[in-house]
Amino acid sequence: MRFAFFGDIVGRSGREGLAAQLPALRSRLGLEFVVVNAENAAAGFGITEGTARELFDAGADALTLGNHAWDQKEALTYIVREPRLIRPANYPALADAPGRGSQLFETEGGKRVLVINLLGRLNMDALDDPFSAVDRELEACPLGVAADAVIVDMHADVTSEKMAMGHFCDGRASLVVGTHTHVPTADAQVLPGGTAYQTDAGACADYDSVIGNDKEEPLRRFTTRISGGRFKPAEGPATVCGVYVETHDATGLARRIEPIRIGGRLAEHVPAVEGVTVR
8 A cells, every 4th residue: 555644734835835746646645545634734733614615625535633633723623524634632631622532434446444643742732641642553454454554643742752652552553653843854663673763754835934834933032032923824835745645455564655745945855656557
């Protein structure tokens, strides 16, 4: 199976960048399924029904969220109606958070893909333990038995927490990929147990920025310690960043992972894929 995961969409630049690149990438790479982290899609903070529709229209099959999941209040009701939108699975049981923290999808070719979203705890919102949460999800829908592929989005601030999650899921997930820090890391690898891993997928954003935000306000805060207003997404051309994964049909474990970077300012890298008929 061939699928891709794209990192945090930041504002209009990220949405338009994905819309411009994803249709051709789906054809060029033979993608059967696409997951996009969309927690910064609406003006950099949260998601709305309208911005979600833009991403689905661009070719996303599932959208994951993170610490900004509820910044746009309409997300609280939209997520109940939209099963393709997934929030972190490790909300406290007593919170009764709307929506779902995982979802099993079926591709056009009949393959079953489980998508799980998690929120880290270090330097982030204080949710329940993401390790016990993912353990429950993986036991309920085992790779190679109930799912042909399992994709875990670990939305976290600290690299060690993301790496620990990769090793915790090794052999039980097709991909564990980090989001939130918006910078693509150079550690794409297949772990010893067969799980593809990258610490951060990067963002779909204008990289002439401070992690996707217009530079003026972050610079003001760093240099004066005084806020001059809200962060605003940078509006230049986006680099679309993500990861490409190939799995073994028999097990659902990964045999290949490579970064994707296209458009904008960063050095381009698009995997070469054999045996794909470009339409």
